[in-house]
Amino acid sequence: MKLTVSTVKQQVLEVPKPLRVFILRAFLCLLAWNVVHNKLLSANNDLDAFFSSTLAGSTSFLLNIFSMHHVSTSGMENGWITLFFNNSPILNISNACNGLDVTALYIAFICCIPSSTKRMVSYIIPGVVGLFAFNVVRCIILSFLGYHQYSGFEFFHHYVFTTLIYGIILFVWISYLKASFTHETQKA
Known part of the structure:
Protein backbone atom coordinates (compact mmCIF):
# COMPACT_ATOMS: atom_id res chain seq x y z
CA MET A 1 0.00 0.00 0.00
CA LYS A 2 1.41 3.34 -1.08
CA LEU A 3 1.46 5.97 1.66
CA THR A 4 0.02 9.26 0.45
CA VAL A 5 -1.62 12.22 2.12
CA SER A 6 -5.05 11.09 0.94
CA THR A 7 -4.61 7.52 2.24
CA VAL A 8 -3.36 8.83 5.62
CA LYS A 9 -6.33 11.24 5.78
CA GLN A 10 -8.71 8.40 4.90
CA GLN A 11 -7.21 6.16 7.61
CA VAL A 12 -7.41 8.96 10.18
CA LEU A 13 -11.07 9.55 9.33
CA GLU A 14 -11.75 5.83 9.87
CA VAL A 15 -10.72 6.21 13.50
CA PRO A 16 -13.85 6.77 15.62
CA LYS A 17 -14.43 10.46 16.37
CA PRO A 18 -14.27 10.13 20.20
CA LEU A 19 -10.84 8.50 19.88
CA ARG A 20 -9.63 11.23 17.51
CA VAL A 21 -10.86 13.89 19.95
CA PHE A 22 -9.13 12.09 22.84
CA ILE A 23 -5.83 11.85 20.94
CA LEU A 24 -5.97 15.51 19.88
CA ARG A 25 -6.76 16.69 23.41
CA ALA A 26 -4.04 14.45 24.87
CA PHE A 27 -1.52 15.90 22.43
CA LEU A 28 -2.60 19.47 23.30
CA CYS A 29 -2.40 18.73 27.05
CA LEU A 30 1.08 17.25 26.63
CA LEU A 31 2.17 20.23 24.55
CA ALA A 32 0.71 22.72 27.06
CA TRP A 33 2.35 20.93 30.02
CA ASN A 34 5.72 20.84 28.27
CA VAL A 35 5.58 24.48 27.24
CA VAL A 36 4.09 25.96 30.41
CA HIS A 37 5.65 23.79 33.11
CA ASN A 38 8.85 22.43 31.61
CA LYS A 39 9.87 25.55 29.64
CA LEU A 40 8.26 28.66 31.14
CA LEU A 41 8.05 27.73 34.82
CA SER A 42 11.00 25.38 35.17
CA ALA A 43 13.56 28.19 35.23
CA ASN A 44 12.39 29.41 38.63
CA ASN A 45 10.32 26.36 39.75
CA ASP A 46 7.53 28.56 41.13
CA LEU A 47 4.78 25.98 40.68
CA ASP A 48 6.89 23.12 42.02
CA ALA A 49 8.05 25.24 44.95
CA PHE A 50 4.45 26.22 45.69
CA PHE A 51 3.30 22.57 45.65
CA SER A 52 6.24 21.42 47.78
CA SER A 53 5.90 24.21 50.35
CA THR A 54 2.12 23.80 50.59
CA LEU A 55 2.54 20.05 51.07
CA ALA A 56 5.29 20.52 53.67
CA GLY A 57 3.32 23.21 55.50
CA SER A 58 0.11 21.14 55.60
CA THR A 59 1.99 18.05 56.73
CA SER A 60 3.85 20.01 59.40
CA PHE A 61 0.62 21.66 60.61
CA LEU A 62 -1.18 18.33 61.02
CA LEU A 63 1.82 16.64 62.60
CA ASN A 64 2.05 19.45 65.15
CA ILE A 65 -1.58 18.82 66.07
CA PHE A 66 -1.41 15.02 66.26
CA SER A 67 2.21 14.38 67.26
CA MET A 68 4.14 14.68 70.50
CA HIS A 69 7.06 16.12 68.52
CA HIS A 70 7.61 19.71 67.52
CA VAL A 71 7.57 19.64 63.72
CA SER A 72 9.18 22.33 61.62
CA THR A 73 10.23 22.73 58.01
CA SER A 74 13.24 24.13 56.24
CA GLY A 75 13.05 26.51 53.34
CA MET A 76 13.36 25.21 49.81
CA GLU A 77 16.95 24.02 49.39
CA ASN A 78 18.33 22.06 46.43
CA GLY A 79 14.82 21.23 45.18
CA TRP A 80 13.40 19.91 48.47
CA ILE A 81 12.01 20.93 51.82
CA ILE A 93 9.83 16.50 50.24
CA SER A 94 11.34 16.98 46.82
CA ASN A 95 9.83 18.74 43.86
CA ALA A 96 9.84 15.39 42.07
CA CYS A 97 7.60 13.85 44.77
CA ASN A 98 5.28 16.73 45.57
CA GLY A 99 2.35 15.38 43.54
CA LEU A 100 2.33 18.07 40.86
CA ASP A 101 2.98 15.69 37.95
CA VAL A 102 0.35 13.21 39.15
CA THR A 103 -2.15 16.05 39.56
CA ALA A 104 -1.41 17.34 36.07
CA LEU A 105 -1.80 13.83 34.65
CA TYR A 106 -5.13 13.41 36.45
CA ILE A 107 -6.45 16.74 35.15
CA ALA A 108 -5.19 16.07 31.61
CA PHE A 109 -6.96 12.73 31.38
CA ILE A 110 -10.24 14.27 32.55
CA CYS A 111 -9.86 17.04 29.98
CA CYS A 112 -9.13 14.56 27.19
CA ILE A 113 -12.44 12.73 27.50
CA PRO A 114 -15.24 14.48 25.61
CA SER A 115 -17.68 15.63 28.28
CA SER A 116 -19.43 18.72 29.55
CA THR A 117 -17.41 21.38 31.32
CA LYS A 118 -19.62 20.95 34.38
CA ARG A 119 -18.83 17.22 34.59
CA MET A 120 -15.10 17.88 34.08
CA VAL A 121 -15.02 20.47 36.87
CA SER A 122 -17.07 18.20 39.15
CA TYR A 123 -14.31 15.57 38.83
CA ILE A 124 -11.27 17.84 38.65
CA ILE A 125 -11.82 19.93 41.80
CA PRO A 126 -12.56 17.07 44.25
CA GLY A 127 -9.90 14.96 42.54
CA VAL A 128 -7.19 17.58 42.99
CA VAL A 129 -8.21 18.13 46.62
CA GLY A 130 -8.26 14.35 47.18
CA LEU A 131 -4.83 13.88 45.59
CA PHE A 132 -3.39 16.62 47.77
CA ALA A 133 -5.00 15.15 50.91
CA PHE A 134 -3.66 11.71 50.02
CA ASN A 135 -0.20 13.19 49.58
CA VAL A 136 -0.38 14.89 52.99
CA VAL A 137 -1.37 11.60 54.64
CA ARG A 138 1.45 9.87 52.73
CA CYS A 139 3.97 12.41 54.05
CA ILE A 140 2.64 12.04 57.62
CA ILE A 141 3.01 8.24 57.48
CA LEU A 142 6.45 8.51 55.86
CA SER A 143 7.51 10.98 58.58
CA PHE A 144 6.67 8.48 61.30
CA LEU A 145 8.30 5.63 59.37
CA GLY A 146 11.42 7.75 58.95
CA TYR A 147 11.44 8.83 62.58
CA HIS A 148 11.29 5.23 63.78
CA GLN A 149 13.89 4.28 61.14
CA TYR A 150 11.56 1.59 59.81
CA SER A 151 13.42 -0.62 57.34
CA GLY A 152 10.40 -0.64 54.99
CA PHE A 153 10.48 3.13 54.50
CA GLU A 154 11.78 2.93 50.91
CA PHE A 155 9.33 0.14 50.04
CA PHE A 156 6.38 2.19 51.29
CA HIS A 157 7.66 5.35 49.60
CA HIS A 158 8.39 3.83 46.21
CA TYR A 159 5.89 0.99 45.89
CA VAL A 160 2.99 1.01 48.34
CA PHE A 161 2.06 4.68 48.01
CA THR A 162 2.73 4.78 44.27
CA THR A 163 0.48 1.76 43.73
CA LEU A 164 -2.22 3.27 45.95
CA ILE A 165 -2.25 6.67 44.25
CA TYR A 166 -2.34 5.26 40.73
CA GLY A 167 -4.99 2.74 41.78
CA ILE A 168 -7.16 5.53 43.18
CA ILE A 169 -6.65 7.64 40.06
CA LEU A 170 -7.52 4.68 37.82
CA PHE A 171 -10.70 4.05 39.82
CA VAL A 172 -11.77 7.71 39.47
CA TRP A 173 -10.92 7.75 35.75
CA ILE A 174 -13.04 4.64 35.16
CA SER A 175 -15.88 6.25 37.08
CA TYR A 176 -15.51 9.39 34.98
CA LEU A 177 -15.44 7.40 31.74
CA LYS A 178 -18.58 5.50 32.71
CA ALA A 179 -20.39 8.71 33.66
CA SER A 180 -19.31 10.48 30.48
CA PHE A 181 -20.17 7.66 28.11
CA THR A 182 -23.45 6.90 29.87
CA HIS A 183 -24.42 10.53 29.44
CA GLU A 184 -23.34 10.54 25.78
CA THR A 185 -25.33 7.34 25.04
CA GLN A 186 -28.43 8.78 26.70
CA LYS A 187 -28.16 11.89 24.52
CA ALA A 188 -28.00 9.82 21.32
Whole structure:
Protein backbone atom coordinates (compact mmCIF):
# COMPACT_ATOMS: atom_id res chain seq x y z
CA MET A 1 0.00 0.00 0.00
CA LYS A 2 1.41 3.34 -1.08
CA LEU A 3 1.46 5.97 1.66
CA THR A 4 0.02 9.26 0.45
CA VAL A 5 -1.62 12.22 2.12
CA SER A 6 -5.05 11.09 0.94
CA THR A 7 -4.61 7.52 2.24
CA VAL A 8 -3.36 8.83 5.62
CA LYS A 9 -6.33 11.24 5.78
CA GLN A 10 -8.71 8.40 4.90
CA GLN A 11 -7.21 6.16 7.61
CA VAL A 12 -7.41 8.96 10.18
CA LEU A 13 -11.07 9.55 9.33
CA GLU A 14 -11.75 5.83 9.87
CA VAL A 15 -10.72 6.21 13.50
CA PRO A 16 -13.85 6.77 15.62
CA LYS A 17 -14.43 10.46 16.37
CA PRO A 18 -14.27 10.13 20.20
CA LEU A 19 -10.84 8.50 19.88
CA ARG A 20 -9.63 11.23 17.51
CA VAL A 21 -10.86 13.89 19.95
CA PHE A 22 -9.13 12.09 22.84
CA ILE A 23 -5.83 11.85 20.94
CA LEU A 24 -5.97 15.51 19.88
CA ARG A 25 -6.76 16.69 23.41
CA ALA A 26 -4.04 14.45 24.87
CA PHE A 27 -1.52 15.90 22.43
CA LEU A 28 -2.60 19.47 23.30
CA CYS A 29 -2.40 18.73 27.05
CA LEU A 30 1.08 17.25 26.63
CA LEU A 31 2.17 20.23 24.55
CA ALA A 32 0.71 22.72 27.06
CA TRP A 33 2.35 20.93 30.02
CA ASN A 34 5.72 20.84 28.27
CA VAL A 35 5.58 24.48 27.24
CA VAL A 36 4.09 25.96 30.41
CA HIS A 37 5.65 23.79 33.11
CA ASN A 38 8.85 22.43 31.61
CA LYS A 39 9.87 25.55 29.64
CA LEU A 40 8.26 28.66 31.14
CA LEU A 41 8.05 27.73 34.82
CA SER A 42 11.00 25.38 35.17
CA ALA A 43 13.56 28.19 35.23
CA ASN A 44 12.39 29.41 38.63
CA ASN A 45 10.32 26.36 39.75
CA ASP A 46 7.53 28.56 41.13
CA LEU A 47 4.78 25.98 40.68
CA ASP A 48 6.89 23.12 42.02
CA ALA A 49 8.05 25.24 44.95
CA PHE A 50 4.45 26.22 45.69
CA PHE A 51 3.30 22.57 45.65
CA SER A 52 6.24 21.42 47.78
CA SER A 53 5.90 24.21 50.35
CA THR A 54 2.12 23.80 50.59
CA LEU A 55 2.54 20.05 51.07
CA ALA A 56 5.29 20.52 53.67
CA GLY A 57 3.32 23.21 55.50
CA SER A 58 0.11 21.14 55.60
CA THR A 59 1.99 18.05 56.73
CA SER A 60 3.85 20.01 59.40
CA PHE A 61 0.62 21.66 60.61
CA LEU A 62 -1.18 18.33 61.02
CA LEU A 63 1.82 16.64 62.60
CA ASN A 64 2.05 19.45 65.15
CA ILE A 65 -1.58 18.82 66.07
CA PHE A 66 -1.41 15.02 66.26
CA SER A 67 2.21 14.38 67.26
CA MET A 68 4.14 14.68 70.50
CA HIS A 69 7.06 16.12 68.52
CA HIS A 70 7.61 19.71 67.52
CA VAL A 71 7.57 19.64 63.72
CA SER A 72 9.18 22.33 61.62
CA THR A 73 10.23 22.73 58.01
CA SER A 74 13.24 24.13 56.24
CA GLY A 75 13.05 26.51 53.34
CA MET A 76 13.36 25.21 49.81
CA GLU A 77 16.95 24.02 49.39
CA ASN A 78 18.33 22.06 46.43
CA GLY A 79 14.82 21.23 45.18
CA TRP A 80 13.40 19.91 48.47
CA ILE A 81 12.01 20.93 51.82
CA THR A 82 13.00 19.04 54.95
CA LEU A 83 10.63 18.20 57.80
CA PHE A 84 12.16 18.12 61.26
CA PHE A 85 10.96 16.33 64.41
CA ASN A 86 12.45 18.17 67.40
CA ASN A 87 15.13 19.69 65.14
CA SER A 88 16.14 16.28 63.70
CA PRO A 89 15.66 15.92 59.91
CA ILE A 90 13.07 13.26 59.25
CA LEU A 91 11.66 13.61 55.71
CA ASN A 92 12.64 15.40 52.52
CA ILE A 93 9.83 16.50 50.24
CA SER A 94 11.34 16.98 46.82
CA ASN A 95 9.83 18.74 43.86
CA ALA A 96 9.84 15.39 42.07
CA CYS A 97 7.60 13.85 44.77
CA ASN A 98 5.28 16.73 45.57
CA GLY A 99 2.35 15.38 43.54
CA LEU A 100 2.33 18.07 40.86
CA ASP A 101 2.98 15.69 37.95
CA VAL A 102 0.35 13.21 39.15
CA THR A 103 -2.15 16.05 39.56
CA ALA A 104 -1.41 17.34 36.07
CA LEU A 105 -1.80 13.83 34.65
CA TYR A 106 -5.13 13.41 36.45
CA ILE A 107 -6.45 16.74 35.15
CA ALA A 108 -5.19 16.07 31.61
CA PHE A 109 -6.96 12.73 31.38
CA ILE A 110 -10.24 14.27 32.55
CA CYS A 111 -9.86 17.04 29.98
CA CYS A 112 -9.13 14.56 27.19
CA ILE A 113 -12.44 12.73 27.50
CA PRO A 114 -15.24 14.48 25.61
CA SER A 115 -17.68 15.63 28.28
CA SER A 116 -19.43 18.72 29.55
CA THR A 117 -17.41 21.38 31.32
CA LYS A 118 -19.62 20.95 34.38
CA ARG A 119 -18.83 17.22 34.59
CA MET A 120 -15.10 17.88 34.08
CA VAL A 121 -15.02 20.47 36.87
CA SER A 122 -17.07 18.20 39.15
CA TYR A 123 -14.31 15.57 38.83
CA ILE A 124 -11.27 17.84 38.65
CA ILE A 125 -11.82 19.93 41.80
CA PRO A 126 -12.56 17.07 44.25
CA GLY A 127 -9.90 14.96 42.54
CA VAL A 128 -7.19 17.58 42.99
CA VAL A 129 -8.21 18.13 46.62
CA GLY A 130 -8.26 14.35 47.18
CA LEU A 131 -4.83 13.88 45.59
CA PHE A 132 -3.39 16.62 47.77
CA ALA A 133 -5.00 15.15 50.91
CA PHE A 134 -3.66 11.71 50.02
CA ASN A 135 -0.20 13.19 49.58
CA VAL A 136 -0.38 14.89 52.99
CA VAL A 137 -1.37 11.60 54.64
CA ARG A 138 1.45 9.87 52.73
CA CYS A 139 3.97 12.41 54.05
CA ILE A 140 2.64 12.04 57.62
CA ILE A 141 3.01 8.24 57.48
CA LEU A 142 6.45 8.51 55.86
CA SER A 143 7.51 10.98 58.58
CA PHE A 144 6.67 8.48 61.30
CA LEU A 145 8.30 5.63 59.37
CA GLY A 146 11.42 7.75 58.95
CA TYR A 147 11.44 8.83 62.58
CA HIS A 148 11.29 5.23 63.78
CA GLN A 149 13.89 4.28 61.14
CA TYR A 150 11.56 1.59 59.81
CA SER A 151 13.42 -0.62 57.34
CA GLY A 152 10.40 -0.64 54.99
CA PHE A 153 10.48 3.13 54.50
CA GLU A 154 11.78 2.93 50.91
CA PHE A 155 9.33 0.14 50.04
CA PHE A 156 6.38 2.19 51.29
CA HIS A 157 7.66 5.35 49.60
CA HIS A 158 8.39 3.83 46.21
CA TYR A 159 5.89 0.99 45.89
CA VAL A 160 2.99 1.01 48.34
CA PHE A 161 2.06 4.68 48.01
CA THR A 162 2.73 4.78 44.27
CA THR A 163 0.48 1.76 43.73
CA LEU A 164 -2.22 3.27 45.95
CA ILE A 165 -2.25 6.67 44.25
CA TYR A 166 -2.34 5.26 40.73
CA GLY A 167 -4.99 2.74 41.78
CA ILE A 168 -7.16 5.53 43.18
CA ILE A 169 -6.65 7.64 40.06
CA LEU A 170 -7.52 4.68 37.82
CA PHE A 171 -10.70 4.05 39.82
CA VAL A 172 -11.77 7.71 39.47
CA TRP A 173 -10.92 7.75 35.75
CA ILE A 174 -13.04 4.64 35.16
CA SER A 175 -15.88 6.25 37.08
CA TYR A 176 -15.51 9.39 34.98
CA LEU A 177 -15.44 7.40 31.74
CA LYS A 178 -18.58 5.50 32.71
CA ALA A 179 -20.39 8.71 33.66
CA SER A 180 -19.31 10.48 30.48
CA PHE A 181 -20.17 7.66 28.11
CA THR A 182 -23.45 6.90 29.87
CA HIS A 183 -24.42 10.53 29.44
CA GLU A 184 -23.34 10.54 25.78
CA THR A 185 -25.33 7.34 25.04
CA GLN A 186 -28.43 8.78 26.70
CA LYS A 187 -28.16 11.89 24.52
CA ALA A 188 -28.00 9.82 21.32
